[in-house]
Amino acid sequence: xxxxxxxxxxxxxxxxxxxxxxxxxxxxxxxxxxxxxxxxxxxxxxxxxxxxxxxxxxxxxxxxxxxxxxxxxxxxxxxxxxxxxxxxx
Amino acid sequence: xxxxxxxxxxxxxxxxxxxxxxxxxxxxxxxxxxxxxxxxxxxxxxxxxxxxxxxxxxxxxxxxxxxxxxxxxxxxxxxxxxxxxxxxxxxxxxxxxxxxxxxxxxxxxxxxxxxxxxxxxxxxxxxxxxxxxxxxxxxxxxxxxxxxxxxxxxxxxxxxxxxxxxxxxxxxxxxxxxxxxxxxxxxxxxxxxxxxxxxxxxxxxxxxxxxxxxxxxxxxxxxxxxxxxxxxxxxxxxxxxxxxxxxxxxxxxxxxxxxxxxxxxxxxxxxxxxxxxxxxxxxxxxxxxxxxxxxxxxxxxxxxxxxxxxxxxxxxxxxxxxxxxxxxxxxxxxxxxxxxxxxxxxxxxxxxxxxxxxxxxxxxxxxxxxxxxxxxxxxxxxxxxxxxxxxxxxxxxxxxxxxxxxxxxxxxxxxxxxxxxxxxxxxxxxxxxxxxxxxxxxxxxxxxxxxxxxxxxxxxxxxxxxxxxxxxxxxx
Numbered sequence: 400x401x402x403x404x405x406x407x408x409x410x411x412x413x414x415x416x417x418x419x420x421x422x423x424x425x426x427x428x429x430x431x432x433x434x435x436x437x438x439x440x441x442x443x444x445x446x447x448x449x450x451x452x453x454x455x456x457x458x459x460x461x462x463x464x465x466x467x468x469x470x471x472x473x474x475x476x477x478x479x480x481x482x483x484x485x486x487x488x
Numbered sequence: 489x490x491x492x493x494x495x496x497x498x499x500x501x502x503x504x505x506x507x508x509x510x511x512x513x514x515x516x517x518x519x520x521x522x523x524x525x526x527x528x529x530x531x532x533x534x535x536x537x538x539x540x541x542x543x544x545x546x547x548x549x550x551x552x553x554x555x556x557x558x559x560x561x562x563x564x565x566x567x568x569x570x571x572x573x574x575x576x577x578x579x580x581x582x583x584x585x586x587x588x589x590x591x592x593x594x595x596x597x598x599x600x601x602x603x604x605x606x607x608x609x610x611x612x613x614x615x616x617x618x619x620x621x622x623x624x625x626x627x628x629x630x631x632x633x634x635x636x637x638x639x640x641x642x643x644x645x646x647x648x649x650x651x652x653x654x655x656x657x658x659x660x661x662x663x664x665x666x667x668x669x670x671x672x673x674x675x676x677x678x679x680x681x682x683x684x685x686x687x688x689x690x691x692x693x694x695x696x697x698x699x700x701x702x703x704x705x706x707x708x709x710x711x712x713x714x715x716x717x718x719x720x721x722x723x724x725x726x727x728x729x730x731x732x733x734x735x736x737x738x739x740x741x742x743x744x745x746x747x748x749x750x751x752x753x754x755x756x757x758x759x760x761x762x763x764x765x766x767x768x769x770x771x772x773x774x775x776x777x778x779x780x781x782x783x784x785x786x787x788x789x790x791x792x793x794x795x796x797x798x799x800x801x802x803x804x805x806x807x808x809x810x811x812x813x814x815x816x817x818x819x820x821x822x823x824x825x826x827x828x829x830x831x832x833x834x835x836x837x838x839x840x841x842x843x844x845x846x847x848x849x850x851x852x853x854x855x856x857x858x859x860x861x862x863x864x865x866x867x868x869x870x871x872x873x874x875x876x877x878x879x880x881x882x883x884x885x886x887x888x889x890x891x892x893x894x895x896x897x898x899x900x901x902x903x904x905x906x907x908x909x910x911x912x913x914x915x916x917x918x919x920x921x922x923x924x925x926x927x928x929x930x931x932x933x934x935x936x937x938x939x940x941x942x943x944x945x946x947x948x949x950x951x952x953x954x955x956x957x958x959x960x961x962x963x964x
Contacts, residue, residue, distance in 0.1 A: 449557035
Protein backbone atom coordinates (compact mmCIF):
# COMPACT_ATOMS: atom_id res chain seq x y z
CA UNK A 400 0.00 0.00 0.00
CA UNK A 401 1.33 3.43 -0.88
CA UNK A 402 2.03 5.85 1.89
CA UNK A 403 -0.35 8.70 2.28
CA UNK A 404 2.14 11.45 3.12
CA UNK A 405 -0.29 13.53 5.19
CA UNK A 406 -0.95 10.83 7.77
CA UNK A 407 1.92 9.20 9.65
CA UNK A 408 2.16 5.45 9.12
CA UNK A 409 1.80 4.76 12.84
CA UNK A 410 -1.49 6.63 12.82
CA UNK A 411 -2.80 4.55 9.93
CA UNK A 412 -1.78 1.26 11.52
CA UNK A 413 -3.46 2.35 14.73
CA UNK A 414 -6.52 3.53 12.80
CA UNK A 415 -6.96 -0.03 11.57
CA UNK A 416 -6.06 -2.02 14.67
CA UNK A 417 -7.45 0.10 17.48
CA UNK A 418 -11.06 0.96 16.51
CA UNK A 419 -11.52 -2.62 15.32
CA UNK A 420 -10.22 -3.87 18.68
CA UNK A 421 -12.70 -1.68 20.58
CA UNK A 422 -15.66 -2.64 18.42
CA UNK A 423 -14.71 -6.33 18.51
CA UNK A 424 -14.60 -6.10 22.31
CA UNK A 425 -18.06 -4.55 22.45
CA UNK A 426 -19.40 -7.09 19.95
CA UNK A 427 -17.94 -9.97 21.98
CA UNK A 428 -19.57 -8.69 25.15
CA UNK A 429 -22.95 -8.31 23.45
CA UNK A 430 -22.76 -11.62 21.64
CA UNK A 431 -21.83 -13.64 24.70
CA UNK A 432 -24.38 -11.83 26.85
CA UNK A 433 -27.00 -13.30 24.55
CA UNK A 434 -25.38 -16.68 23.91
CA UNK A 435 -23.87 -19.02 26.45
CA UNK A 436 -20.66 -20.62 25.18
CA UNK A 437 -21.87 -23.92 26.65
CA UNK A 438 -24.65 -23.91 24.08
CA UNK A 439 -22.14 -23.20 21.33
CA UNK A 440 -19.57 -25.69 22.53
CA UNK A 441 -21.22 -28.47 20.53
CA UNK A 442 -20.90 -26.39 17.41
CA UNK A 443 -17.20 -25.80 17.86
CA UNK A 444 -15.31 -28.64 19.41
CA UNK A 445 -16.37 -30.70 22.34
CA UNK A 446 -14.39 -30.06 25.47
CA UNK A 447 -13.31 -26.55 24.54
CA UNK A 448 -13.16 -24.40 27.67
CA UNK A 449 -15.36 -21.32 27.99
CA UNK A 450 -12.29 -19.11 28.03
CA UNK A 451 -11.22 -20.63 24.72
CA UNK A 452 -14.63 -19.96 23.18
CA UNK A 453 -14.73 -16.39 24.46
CA UNK A 454 -11.22 -15.81 23.13
CA UNK A 455 -11.93 -17.37 19.75
CA UNK A 456 -15.15 -15.35 19.58
CA UNK A 457 -13.23 -12.18 20.26
CA UNK A 458 -10.63 -12.90 17.59
CA UNK A 459 -13.35 -13.84 15.14
CA UNK A 460 -15.03 -10.46 15.66
CA UNK A 461 -11.67 -8.70 15.54
CA UNK A 462 -10.80 -10.33 12.23
CA UNK A 463 -14.08 -9.03 10.79
CA UNK A 464 -13.68 -5.51 12.12
CA UNK A 465 -10.01 -5.37 11.13
CA UNK A 466 -10.97 -6.24 7.57
CA UNK A 467 -13.55 -3.46 7.51
CA UNK A 468 -11.11 -0.91 8.93
CA UNK A 469 -8.35 -2.00 6.57
CA UNK A 470 -10.68 -1.64 3.59
CA UNK A 471 -11.75 1.84 4.74
CA UNK A 472 -8.11 2.77 5.07
CA UNK A 473 -7.36 1.36 1.63
CA UNK A 474 -10.24 3.19 -0.06
CA UNK A 475 -9.14 6.47 1.47
CA UNK A 476 -6.33 6.65 -1.04
CA UNK A 477 -6.94 9.38 -3.60
CA UNK A 478 -8.49 7.83 -6.70
CA UNK A 479 -6.32 9.68 -9.20
CA UNK A 480 -3.30 7.98 -7.74
CA UNK A 481 -4.75 4.60 -8.43
CA UNK A 482 -3.58 2.81 -11.53
CA UNK A 483 -4.37 4.95 -14.59
CA UNK A 484 -3.48 4.09 -18.17
CA UNK A 485 0.02 5.20 -19.02
CA UNK A 486 0.14 8.56 -20.73
CA UNK A 487 0.52 8.39 -24.42
CA UNK A 488 3.17 10.43 -26.13
CA UNK B 489 -8.46 14.84 10.46
CA UNK B 490 -7.42 16.20 13.83
CA UNK B 491 -9.47 19.14 15.02
CA UNK B 492 -8.05 21.55 17.49
CA UNK B 493 -10.37 22.79 20.19
CA UNK B 494 -12.14 25.95 19.07
CA UNK B 495 -10.25 27.98 21.61
CA UNK B 496 -6.90 26.86 20.27
CA UNK B 497 -4.75 29.35 18.57
CA UNK B 498 -3.56 28.32 15.19
CA UNK B 499 -0.01 27.25 15.52
CA UNK B 500 2.09 27.68 12.44
CA UNK B 501 4.22 24.58 11.93
CA UNK B 502 7.87 25.51 12.30
CA UNK B 503 8.60 24.17 8.86
CA UNK B 504 6.39 22.74 6.16
CA UNK B 505 7.77 19.24 6.49
CA UNK B 506 7.64 19.27 10.28
CA UNK B 507 4.15 17.76 10.23
CA UNK B 508 5.36 14.74 8.39
CA UNK B 509 8.61 14.43 10.29
CA UNK B 510 9.45 11.15 11.91
CA UNK B 511 8.17 10.85 15.43
CA UNK B 512 10.64 12.43 17.84
CA UNK B 513 11.06 10.75 21.18
CA UNK B 514 9.88 12.82 24.11
CA UNK B 515 12.12 12.85 27.17
CA UNK B 516 9.98 14.31 29.94
CA UNK B 517 11.97 15.96 32.68
CA UNK B 518 11.14 15.04 36.26
CA UNK B 519 9.05 17.60 38.07
CA UNK B 520 8.06 18.25 41.68
CA UNK B 521 5.30 20.41 43.02
CA UNK B 522 1.70 20.50 44.10
CA UNK B 523 0.22 18.94 40.97
CA UNK B 524 3.01 16.39 40.63
CA UNK B 525 2.21 15.28 44.19
CA UNK B 526 -1.49 15.06 43.38
CA UNK B 527 -0.69 13.08 40.26
CA UNK B 528 1.50 10.64 42.18
CA UNK B 529 -1.20 10.27 44.85
CA UNK B 530 -3.86 9.64 42.22
CA UNK B 531 -1.69 7.18 40.33
CA UNK B 532 -0.72 5.29 43.50
CA UNK B 533 -4.33 5.07 44.61
CA UNK B 534 -5.53 3.77 41.24
CA UNK B 535 -2.63 1.35 40.74
CA UNK B 536 -3.07 0.17 44.33
CA UNK B 537 -6.76 -0.42 43.70
CA UNK B 538 -5.99 -2.39 40.54
CA UNK B 539 -3.24 -4.56 42.01
CA UNK B 540 -4.82 -5.11 45.45
CA UNK B 541 -8.54 -5.52 44.68
CA UNK B 542 -7.90 -8.78 42.82
CA UNK B 543 -6.65 -10.31 46.09
CA UNK B 544 -9.51 -9.25 48.37
CA UNK B 545 -11.66 -12.12 49.63
CA UNK B 546 -15.42 -11.86 50.20
CA UNK B 547 -17.62 -14.57 51.66
CA UNK B 548 -15.27 -17.34 50.65
CA UNK B 549 -14.75 -16.12 47.12
CA UNK B 550 -12.80 -13.38 45.38
CA UNK B 551 -14.45 -10.01 46.08
CA UNK B 552 -14.27 -8.78 42.49
CA UNK B 553 -14.38 -11.59 39.97
CA UNK B 554 -15.71 -11.56 36.46
CA UNK B 555 -16.34 -15.27 36.30
CA UNK B 556 -16.78 -15.84 32.58
CA UNK B 557 -17.07 -19.66 32.62
CA UNK B 558 -19.91 -19.44 35.17
CA UNK B 559 -21.28 -16.29 33.50
CA UNK B 560 -21.46 -14.38 36.79
CA UNK B 561 -19.86 -11.09 37.73
CA UNK B 562 -19.16 -10.75 41.44
CA UNK B 563 -18.63 -7.25 42.77
CA UNK B 564 -18.37 -7.50 46.56
CA UNK B 565 -21.83 -8.44 47.83
CA UNK B 566 -23.48 -8.09 44.42
CA UNK B 567 -23.63 -10.76 41.75
CA UNK B 568 -24.55 -9.86 38.20
CA UNK B 569 -25.88 -12.27 35.57
CA UNK B 570 -26.11 -11.95 31.81
CA UNK B 571 -29.73 -10.91 32.40
CA UNK B 572 -28.37 -7.86 34.21
CA UNK B 573 -26.56 -6.59 31.11
CA UNK B 574 -28.98 -3.69 31.24
CA UNK B 575 -27.39 -2.39 34.46
CA UNK B 576 -23.96 -2.62 32.88
CA UNK B 577 -25.11 -0.56 29.90
CA UNK B 578 -26.71 1.90 32.31
CA UNK B 579 -23.47 2.14 34.28
CA UNK B 580 -21.53 2.84 31.08
CA UNK B 581 -23.93 5.66 30.22
CA UNK B 582 -23.40 7.14 33.69
CA UNK B 583 -19.62 6.82 33.28
CA UNK B 584 -19.73 8.57 29.91
CA UNK B 585 -21.91 11.37 31.27
CA UNK B 586 -19.63 11.75 34.26
CA UNK B 587 -16.68 12.15 31.90
CA UNK B 588 -18.56 14.84 29.92
CA UNK B 589 -19.52 16.55 33.16
CA UNK B 590 -16.00 16.62 34.56
CA UNK B 591 -14.65 17.74 31.19
CA UNK B 592 -17.10 20.62 30.93
CA UNK B 593 -16.20 21.77 34.43
CA UNK B 594 -12.52 21.06 34.77
CA UNK B 595 -11.15 20.10 31.37
CA UNK B 596 -9.00 17.05 30.97
CA UNK B 597 -8.72 16.01 34.60
CA UNK B 598 -9.30 12.43 33.50
CA UNK B 599 -6.33 12.47 31.12
CA UNK B 600 -3.93 14.13 33.50
CA UNK B 601 -4.71 12.19 36.65
CA UNK B 602 -6.80 9.07 36.14
CA UNK B 603 -6.44 7.59 32.65
CA UNK B 604 -4.70 4.19 32.80
CA UNK B 605 -2.46 5.33 29.97
CA UNK B 606 -1.23 8.29 32.05
CA UNK B 607 -1.04 6.27 35.25
CA UNK B 608 1.08 3.46 33.82
CA UNK B 609 3.21 5.85 31.78
CA UNK B 610 3.86 7.76 35.00
CA UNK B 611 5.00 4.56 36.69
CA UNK B 612 7.19 3.55 33.75
CA UNK B 613 8.73 7.03 33.55
CA UNK B 614 9.50 6.92 37.24
CA UNK B 615 11.31 3.59 36.76
CA UNK B 616 13.15 4.99 33.75
CA UNK B 617 14.23 8.00 35.78
CA UNK B 618 15.42 5.80 38.67
CA UNK B 619 17.43 3.55 36.34
CA UNK B 620 18.63 5.85 33.60
CA UNK B 621 18.92 9.10 35.51
CA UNK B 622 17.57 12.57 34.70
CA UNK B 623 16.50 13.82 31.27
CA UNK B 624 19.87 15.16 30.10
CA UNK B 625 21.62 11.90 30.90
CA UNK B 626 18.94 9.92 29.09
CA UNK B 627 19.24 12.03 25.93
CA UNK B 628 23.02 11.85 26.05
CA UNK B 629 22.99 8.08 26.52
CA UNK B 630 20.53 7.54 23.68
CA UNK B 631 22.72 9.55 21.33
CA UNK B 632 25.92 7.86 22.45
CA UNK B 633 27.36 4.76 20.85
CA UNK B 634 26.51 1.38 22.35
CA UNK B 635 28.58 0.66 25.42
CA UNK B 636 28.63 -1.89 28.20
CA UNK B 637 26.96 0.48 30.66
CA UNK B 638 24.30 1.47 28.10
CA UNK B 639 23.47 -2.16 27.42
CA UNK B 640 23.36 -2.88 31.14
CA UNK B 641 21.05 0.03 32.00
CA UNK B 642 18.79 -0.52 29.00
CA UNK B 643 18.42 -4.24 29.69
CA UNK B 644 17.76 -3.54 33.35
CA UNK B 645 15.08 -1.00 32.44
CA UNK B 646 13.35 -3.18 29.85
CA UNK B 647 13.67 -6.25 32.05
CA UNK B 648 11.96 -4.51 34.96
CA UNK B 649 9.35 -2.97 32.66
CA UNK B 650 8.57 -6.40 31.20
CA UNK B 651 8.36 -7.95 34.64
CA UNK B 652 5.94 -5.27 35.83
CA UNK B 653 3.95 -5.57 32.58
CA UNK B 654 3.62 -9.31 32.93
CA UNK B 655 2.55 -8.92 36.53
CA UNK B 656 -0.02 -6.39 35.32
CA UNK B 657 -1.24 -8.89 32.74
CA UNK B 658 -1.36 -11.56 35.42
CA UNK B 659 -3.45 -9.30 37.69
CA UNK B 660 -5.76 -8.49 34.78
CA UNK B 661 -6.38 -12.15 34.03
CA UNK B 662 -6.80 -12.62 37.80
CA UNK B 663 -10.04 -10.65 37.55
CA UNK B 664 -11.43 -13.32 35.22
CA UNK B 665 -9.87 -16.49 36.62
CA UNK B 666 -9.62 -16.59 40.44
CA UNK B 667 -6.21 -15.07 41.10
CA UNK B 668 -5.27 -17.53 43.85
CA UNK B 669 -5.93 -20.48 41.55
CA UNK B 670 -3.98 -18.68 38.85
CA UNK B 671 -1.03 -18.24 41.22
CA UNK B 672 -1.13 -21.93 42.08
CA UNK B 673 -1.23 -22.87 38.42
CA UNK B 674 1.64 -20.51 37.67
CA UNK B 675 3.74 -21.94 40.50
CA UNK B 676 3.25 -25.43 39.07
CA UNK B 677 3.80 -24.28 35.46
CA UNK B 678 0.29 -25.45 34.75
CA UNK B 679 -1.35 -22.34 33.28
CA UNK B 680 -4.04 -22.93 30.70
CA UNK B 681 -3.12 -21.94 27.13
CA UNK B 682 -5.64 -19.11 26.98
CA UNK B 683 -4.70 -17.74 30.40
CA UNK B 684 -1.07 -17.71 29.28
CA UNK B 685 -2.06 -16.04 26.05
CA UNK B 686 -4.06 -13.25 27.73
CA UNK B 687 -1.37 -12.62 30.35
CA UNK B 688 1.13 -12.16 27.54
CA UNK B 689 -1.32 -10.12 25.43
CA UNK B 690 -2.23 -7.71 28.20
CA UNK B 691 1.32 -7.66 29.55
CA UNK B 692 2.85 -6.79 26.19
CA UNK B 693 0.14 -4.21 25.54
CA UNK B 694 1.08 -2.54 28.85
CA UNK B 695 4.77 -2.68 27.97
CA UNK B 696 4.15 -1.27 24.49
CA UNK B 697 1.72 1.44 25.55
CA UNK B 698 3.47 2.70 28.68
CA UNK B 699 7.06 2.01 27.63
CA UNK B 700 7.10 2.82 23.93
CA UNK B 701 3.93 4.44 22.63
CA UNK B 702 3.21 6.80 25.53
CA UNK B 703 1.96 10.17 24.26
CA UNK B 704 1.25 8.67 20.83
CA UNK B 705 -1.58 6.72 22.42
CA UNK B 706 -3.14 10.00 23.53
CA UNK B 707 -2.57 11.67 20.19
CA UNK B 708 -3.45 8.89 17.75
CA UNK B 709 -5.52 6.34 19.66
CA UNK B 710 -7.65 8.28 22.04
CA UNK B 711 -11.08 9.26 20.71
CA UNK B 712 -11.69 11.42 23.77
CA UNK B 713 -8.73 13.65 22.92
CA UNK B 714 -10.32 14.36 19.57
CA UNK B 715 -13.84 15.16 20.66
CA UNK B 716 -13.23 16.76 24.03
CA UNK B 717 -13.28 20.17 22.35
CA UNK B 718 -17.04 19.67 21.92
CA UNK B 719 -17.40 19.56 25.70
CA UNK B 720 -15.30 22.65 26.34
CA UNK B 721 -16.74 26.10 26.68
CA UNK B 722 -15.28 29.42 27.73
CA UNK B 723 -15.70 28.62 31.43
CA UNK B 724 -13.95 25.26 31.31
CA UNK B 725 -10.85 24.97 33.42
CA UNK B 726 -7.81 24.65 31.16
CA UNK B 727 -4.09 24.97 31.59
CA UNK B 728 -2.99 28.15 29.94
CA UNK B 729 0.01 30.38 29.63
CA UNK B 730 -0.67 34.02 30.40
CA UNK B 731 0.82 35.58 27.31
CA UNK B 732 -0.26 39.10 28.35
CA UNK B 733 2.04 38.74 31.30
CA UNK B 734 4.72 36.54 29.78
CA UNK B 735 5.40 38.19 26.45
CA UNK B 736 7.76 39.31 25.09
CA UNK B 737 9.67 36.38 26.48
CA UNK B 738 13.44 36.38 26.81
CA UNK B 739 16.29 35.40 29.07
CA UNK B 740 17.58 37.93 31.52
CA UNK B 741 19.61 38.28 34.70
CA UNK B 742 17.62 37.92 37.89
CA UNK B 743 18.46 41.42 39.05
CA UNK B 744 17.00 43.00 35.91
CA UNK B 745 13.56 44.56 36.16
CA UNK B 746 11.75 43.07 33.17
CA UNK B 747 9.41 46.02 32.74
CA UNK B 748 12.30 48.44 32.40
CA UNK B 749 13.95 46.13 29.88
CA UNK B 750 10.68 45.82 27.92
CA UNK B 751 10.37 42.11 28.66
CA UNK B 752 7.47 40.00 29.85
CA UNK B 753 7.82 37.61 32.74
CA UNK B 754 8.56 34.47 30.70
CA UNK B 755 12.30 33.95 30.93
CA UNK B 756 12.17 31.49 28.02
CA UNK B 757 13.92 28.77 30.03
CA UNK B 758 12.01 26.14 28.03
CA UNK B 759 11.46 24.02 31.14
CA UNK B 760 7.70 23.87 30.49
CA UNK B 761 8.49 22.19 27.18
CA UNK B 762 11.00 19.79 28.77
CA UNK B 763 8.58 18.51 31.41
CA UNK B 764 5.71 18.02 28.97
CA UNK B 765 4.95 14.31 28.53
CA UNK B 766 3.45 14.97 25.09
CA UNK B 767 6.27 17.27 24.02
CA UNK B 768 4.24 20.40 23.28
CA UNK B 769 4.87 24.04 24.11
CA UNK B 770 1.98 25.29 26.25
CA UNK B 771 2.92 28.84 25.28
CA UNK B 772 1.57 28.15 21.80
CA UNK B 773 -1.95 28.06 23.23
CA UNK B 774 -4.43 25.30 23.97
CA UNK B 775 -3.65 22.19 21.95
CA UNK B 776 -5.44 18.89 21.64
CA UNK B 777 -2.21 17.08 22.56
CA UNK B 778 -2.28 18.67 26.03
CA UNK B 779 -3.42 16.02 28.49
CA UNK B 780 -3.79 18.54 31.31
CA UNK B 781 -1.22 16.97 33.61
CA UNK B 782 -0.13 20.37 34.96
CA UNK B 783 3.58 19.46 34.94
CA UNK B 784 4.28 22.79 33.23
CA UNK B 785 2.45 24.65 36.02
CA UNK B 786 4.64 23.03 38.67
CA UNK B 787 7.91 23.70 36.89
CA UNK B 788 6.99 27.26 35.89
CA UNK B 789 6.00 28.09 39.47
CA UNK B 790 9.42 26.93 40.62
CA UNK B 791 11.08 29.15 38.05
CA UNK B 792 8.85 32.08 39.05
CA UNK B 793 9.85 31.49 42.71
CA UNK B 794 13.51 31.55 41.76
CA UNK B 795 13.04 34.73 39.77
CA UNK B 796 10.97 36.20 42.63
CA UNK B 797 8.07 36.80 40.24
CA UNK B 798 4.53 35.96 41.26
CA UNK B 799 3.44 32.37 40.54
CA UNK B 800 0.90 31.43 37.95
CA UNK B 801 2.41 32.49 34.64
CA UNK B 802 1.11 29.08 33.55
CA UNK B 803 -1.99 28.17 35.56
CA UNK B 804 -5.37 26.53 35.67
CA UNK B 805 -7.73 29.15 34.36
CA UNK B 806 -10.64 29.62 31.97
CA UNK B 807 -10.86 31.43 28.69
CA UNK B 808 -13.25 33.91 30.28
CA UNK B 809 -10.92 34.56 33.19
CA UNK B 810 -8.00 35.18 30.86
CA UNK B 811 -10.12 37.67 28.91
CA UNK B 812 -10.98 39.40 32.19
CA UNK B 813 -14.64 38.33 32.37
CA UNK B 814 -16.26 36.88 35.45
CA UNK B 815 -16.34 33.08 35.32
CA UNK B 816 -19.57 31.12 35.64
CA UNK B 817 -19.64 27.66 37.13
CA UNK B 818 -23.38 27.06 36.86
CA UNK B 819 -23.98 27.07 33.13
CA UNK B 820 -26.93 25.41 31.40
CA UNK B 821 -24.83 22.43 30.32
CA UNK B 822 -23.47 21.95 33.83
CA UNK B 823 -26.98 22.09 35.30
CA UNK B 824 -28.29 19.62 32.70
CA UNK B 825 -25.39 17.23 33.30
CA UNK B 826 -25.87 17.46 37.07
CA UNK B 827 -29.58 16.70 36.89
CA UNK B 828 -29.11 13.87 34.38
CA UNK B 829 -26.34 12.31 36.43
CA UNK B 830 -28.33 12.56 39.66
CA UNK B 831 -31.39 11.01 38.04
CA UNK B 832 -29.48 8.20 36.35
CA UNK B 833 -27.41 7.34 39.41
CA UNK B 834 -30.37 7.34 41.79
CA UNK B 835 -32.30 5.29 39.25
CA UNK B 836 -29.51 2.73 38.96
CA UNK B 837 -29.07 2.35 42.72
CA UNK B 838 -32.84 2.01 43.15
CA UNK B 839 -33.10 -0.50 40.30
CA UNK B 840 -30.27 -2.65 41.68
CA UNK B 841 -31.83 -2.45 45.14
CA UNK B 842 -35.21 -3.53 43.76
CA UNK B 843 -33.72 -6.27 41.60
CA UNK B 844 -35.43 -9.62 42.17
CA UNK B 845 -32.71 -12.14 42.72
CA UNK B 846 -34.74 -14.74 40.87
CA UNK B 847 -35.21 -15.23 37.17
CA UNK B 848 -37.48 -17.49 35.20
CA UNK B 849 -36.92 -18.35 31.54
CA UNK B 850 -39.60 -20.32 29.72
CA UNK B 851 -38.73 -22.40 26.69
CA UNK B 852 -41.49 -24.16 24.78
CA UNK B 853 -40.91 -27.71 23.66
CA UNK B 854 -39.70 -27.45 20.09
CA UNK B 855 -40.86 -30.87 18.96
CA UNK B 856 -44.62 -30.54 19.24
CA UNK B 857 -47.00 -27.61 19.50
CA UNK B 858 -49.43 -29.52 21.75
CA UNK B 859 -50.72 -33.01 22.37
CA UNK B 860 -54.11 -34.44 23.17
CA UNK B 861 -54.72 -37.00 25.87
CA UNK B 862 -57.33 -39.73 25.88
CA UNK B 863 -59.33 -37.98 28.56
CA UNK B 864 -59.88 -34.79 26.55
CA UNK B 865 -57.00 -32.65 27.77
CA UNK B 866 -54.69 -30.53 25.68
CA UNK B 867 -51.10 -30.56 26.97
CA UNK B 868 -48.16 -28.23 26.34
CA UNK B 869 -44.61 -29.04 27.39
CA UNK B 870 -42.21 -26.38 28.63
CA UNK B 871 -38.73 -26.31 30.04
CA UNK B 872 -38.41 -23.77 32.83
CA UNK B 873 -35.00 -22.34 33.67
CA UNK B 874 -35.03 -21.17 37.25
CA UNK B 875 -32.09 -18.96 38.15
CA UNK B 876 -31.37 -18.33 41.81
CA UNK B 877 -29.24 -15.19 41.80
CA UNK B 878 -28.90 -15.10 45.58
CA UNK B 879 -25.95 -16.40 47.50
CA UNK B 880 -28.27 -18.62 49.59
CA UNK B 881 -30.15 -21.73 48.42
CA UNK B 882 -33.94 -21.52 48.18
CA UNK B 883 -36.96 -23.77 47.68
CA UNK B 884 -39.34 -22.30 45.18
CA UNK B 885 -43.02 -23.04 44.70
CA UNK B 886 -44.29 -23.09 41.14
CA UNK B 887 -47.81 -22.43 39.87
CA UNK B 888 -49.61 -21.58 36.64
CA UNK B 889 -52.16 -18.81 36.45
CA UNK B 890 -54.81 -18.24 33.80
CA UNK B 891 -53.68 -14.67 33.23
CA UNK B 892 -55.37 -13.10 30.19
CA UNK B 893 -56.53 -16.44 28.86
CA UNK B 894 -59.13 -16.89 31.58
CA UNK B 895 -58.75 -20.66 31.39
CA UNK B 896 -60.13 -22.14 34.60
CA UNK B 897 -59.12 -25.72 33.88
CA UNK B 898 -55.43 -24.82 33.62
CA UNK B 899 -53.35 -27.33 35.60
CA UNK B 900 -49.70 -28.17 36.15
CA UNK B 901 -49.74 -31.91 35.58
CA UNK B 902 -46.16 -32.98 35.58
CA UNK B 903 -43.08 -31.55 37.19
CA UNK B 904 -42.57 -30.86 40.87
CA UNK B 905 -44.58 -28.09 42.45
CA UNK B 906 -41.63 -27.18 44.60
CA UNK B 907 -38.06 -27.12 43.43
CA UNK B 908 -34.80 -26.53 45.29
CA UNK B 909 -32.15 -24.40 43.61
CA UNK B 910 -28.72 -23.96 45.17
CA UNK B 911 -26.99 -20.61 45.72
CA UNK B 912 -26.23 -18.94 42.41
CA UNK B 913 -27.41 -21.93 40.41
CA UNK B 914 -29.58 -22.50 37.38
CA UNK B 915 -32.05 -25.38 37.42
CA UNK B 916 -33.84 -26.68 34.34
CA UNK B 917 -37.25 -28.15 35.01
CA UNK B 918 -39.49 -29.81 32.42
CA UNK B 919 -43.19 -29.21 33.14
CA UNK B 920 -46.45 -30.14 31.45
CA UNK B 921 -49.48 -27.83 31.54
CA UNK B 922 -52.92 -29.07 30.60
CA UNK B 923 -56.30 -27.51 29.77
CA UNK B 924 -59.69 -29.06 29.18
CA UNK B 925 -60.19 -29.25 25.42
CA UNK B 926 -63.68 -27.79 25.57
CA UNK B 927 -62.60 -24.67 27.34
CA UNK B 928 -60.19 -23.57 24.60
CA UNK B 929 -61.68 -20.74 22.54
CA UNK B 930 -58.60 -19.91 20.50
CA UNK B 931 -55.45 -21.60 19.36
CA UNK B 932 -53.03 -19.22 21.12
CA UNK B 933 -53.61 -18.43 24.80
CA UNK B 934 -51.55 -16.24 27.09
CA UNK B 935 -50.99 -17.91 30.42
CA UNK B 936 -48.63 -17.09 33.29
CA UNK B 937 -46.07 -18.99 35.31
CA UNK B 938 -45.61 -17.79 38.86
CA UNK B 939 -42.71 -18.78 41.05
CA UNK B 940 -41.81 -17.63 44.53
CA UNK B 941 -39.43 -18.63 47.29
CA UNK B 942 -41.13 -20.54 50.09
CA UNK B 943 -39.11 -18.74 52.76
CA UNK B 944 -39.57 -15.29 51.24
CA UNK B 945 -42.76 -14.45 49.35
CA UNK B 946 -41.30 -11.16 48.06
CA UNK B 947 -38.84 -13.21 46.03
CA UNK B 948 -41.36 -13.72 43.27
CA UNK B 949 -41.37 -13.81 39.51
CA UNK B 950 -44.26 -13.87 37.04
CA UNK B 951 -43.66 -14.67 33.36
CA UNK B 952 -46.10 -14.85 30.47
CA UNK B 953 -46.06 -17.92 28.21
CA UNK B 954 -48.03 -19.09 25.21
CA UNK B 955 -50.32 -22.10 25.51
CA UNK B 956 -51.11 -23.57 22.10
CA UNK B 957 -54.08 -25.73 21.19
CA UNK B 958 -56.01 -26.88 18.13
CA UNK B 959 -57.97 -24.30 16.14
CA UNK B 960 -61.46 -24.51 17.68
CA UNK B 961 -64.03 -26.14 15.44
CA UNK B 962 -66.78 -23.99 13.94
CA UNK B 963 -69.92 -23.57 15.97
CA UNK B 964 -68.17 -23.94 19.31
